[in-house]
Amino acid sequence: MKFQELNTIEERVQLMEELSRKFLSRAAKNDEEGRFPFENIAELKESGYTSLTIPKRYGGEEISLYEFIRLQEKIAEGDGSTALSIGWHMGIIKSLGEKKSWEESTFKALCEEVHNGALMNNCATEPQTGSPTRGGKPFTTAVRDGDKWVINGRKSFTTMAPVLDYFNVSATIAESGETGNFLIPRTADGVSLEETWDSIAMRGTGSHDLILKDVSVKEEALVELFKPGKKGAAGWLLHIPACYLGIAQAAQTYAIDFAEEYSPNSIKGSIIDLPNVQQKIGEMEFELMRARHFLYSVAKQWDEEEEEVQSSMGPELGAVKLAVTNAAITVVDLAMRVVGARSLSEKNPLQRYYRDVRAGLHNPPMDDMTIQLLAKNAIS
Numbered sequence: 001m002k003f004q005e006l007n008t009i010e011e012r013v014q015l016m017e018e019l020s021r022k023f024l025s026r027a028a029k030n031d032e033e034g035r036f037p038f039e040n041i042a043e044l045k046e047s048g049y050t051s052l053t054i055p056k057r058y059g060g061e062e063i064s065l066y067e068f069i070r071l072q073e074k075i076a077e078g079d080g081s082t083a084l085s086i087g088w089h090m091g092i093i094k095s096l097g098e099k100k101s102w103e104e105s106t107f108k109a110l111c112e113e114v115h116n117g118a119l120m121n122n123c124a125t126e127p128q129t130g131s132p133t134r135g136g137k138p139f140t141t142a143v144r145d146g147d148k149w150v151i152n153g154r155k156s157f158t159t160m161a162p163v164l165d166y167f168n169v170s171a172t173i174a175e176s177g178e179t180g181n182f183l184i185p186r187t188a189d190g191v192s193l194e195e196t197w198d199s200i201a202m203r204g205t206g207s208h209d210l211i212l213k214d215v216s217v218k219e220e221a222l223v224e225l226f227k228p229g230k231k232g233a234a235g236w237l238l239h240i241p242a243c244y245l246g247i248a249q250a251a252q253t254y255a256i257d258f259a260e261e262y263s264p265n266s267i268k269g270s271i272i273d274l275p276n277v278q279q280k281i282g283e284m285e286f287e288l289m290r291a292r293h294f295l296y297s298v299a300k301q302w303d304e305e306e307e308e309v310q311s312s313m314g315p316e317l318g319a320v321k322l323a324v325t326n327a328a329i330t331v332v333d334l335a336m337r338v339v340g341a342r343s344l345s346e347k348n349p350l351q352r353y354y355r356d357v358r359a360g361l362h363n364p365p366m367d368d369m370t371i372q373l374l375a376k377n378a379i380s
Contacts, residue, residue: 076246081204
């Protein structure tokens with residue numbers, strides 16, 4: 001069954017639930033080995049998922065932001081690393097289709113590749129500059145050589161690197177000092193990976209370093225120039241909080257299942273009947289409910305608004321990411337308190353959820369930047 005054969009969001013969510021259960025069955029082993037989830041990505045490709053955000057004008061489904069985050073959340077219930085990884089590809093394709101910031105012929109060609117299973121991601125972070133959201137200028141350089149560009153540099157945090165077909169690389173153009181994005185195929189000479197990813201969180205994202213050494217690409221590989229000034233709002237980045245919400249839901253589910261089954265001889269029945277345990281479960285449910293409503297409502301607002309209004313939604317989008325990610329951390333902590341010391345066992349999924357949700361604090365936008373943005377918004 002492919003996603004394109006289903007007519008409703010709920011049908012697609014149900015199909016993703018089936019895939020997510022498979023992802024969960026592999027999650028512990030992949031995490032333990034720090035292994036990229038090749039099988040999960042292959043199954044997402046086979047299901048047609050990876051092309052769902054292609055615009056209708058190029059034969060795609062052009063799913064809404066609301067549907068996108070619903071599906072991403074469900075992936076994360078099975079495996080957070082898989083959700084975060086594929087979310088970048090899905091969201092970037094969606095954003096490019098909406099913004100129309102590339103030459104249409106170039107984007108159309110990329111969409112044709114995506115229909116055939118190609119995957120892409122933006123590559124902007126560098127060891128010297130940190131997160132690109134902080135405004136650092138790329139050390140990676142692009143030098144014109146006749147009708148070609150020669151790219152040199154190193155990019156860190158290249159999520160999904162083991163299976164990417166295209167790298168959308170930010171670089172400083174030597175002649176003008178401008179910053180642009182260059183679409184570089186994996187097959188280009190001089191492209192290599194250095195397996196540097198040793199994070200204890202999201203171990204399966206394969207976010208290794210991308211090495212570019214005298215990579216020669218055609219002139220049209222320069223797909224976009226960055227304009228100085230305020231960046232527009234990016235609704236597609238809601239795939240980030242959706243991922244951590246899914247992990248938090250998995251933690252609550254595990255805690256409830258454990259509480260229903262665990263029956264120490266000091267009590268009658270199982271610990272699910274204890275008031276203090278029910279208190280924690282209720283607190284988890286409150287956090288999840290509040291986070292889910294906030295995330296869904298802002299996603300739906302994005303879908304309903306015109307581009308002019310969307311461009312002013314930065315404060316809401318940042319607030320959602322901050323609220324949902326921190327709620328996810330709270331939920332996992334509460335789940336671990338229900339389960340107790342067993343939650344720290346290497347064999348227990350809660351220790352993986354605990355590590356993975358912490359990664360959300362370091363995905364864009366960072367909490368301090370969001371708070372500053374909200375303050376400026378309130379003052380203005």
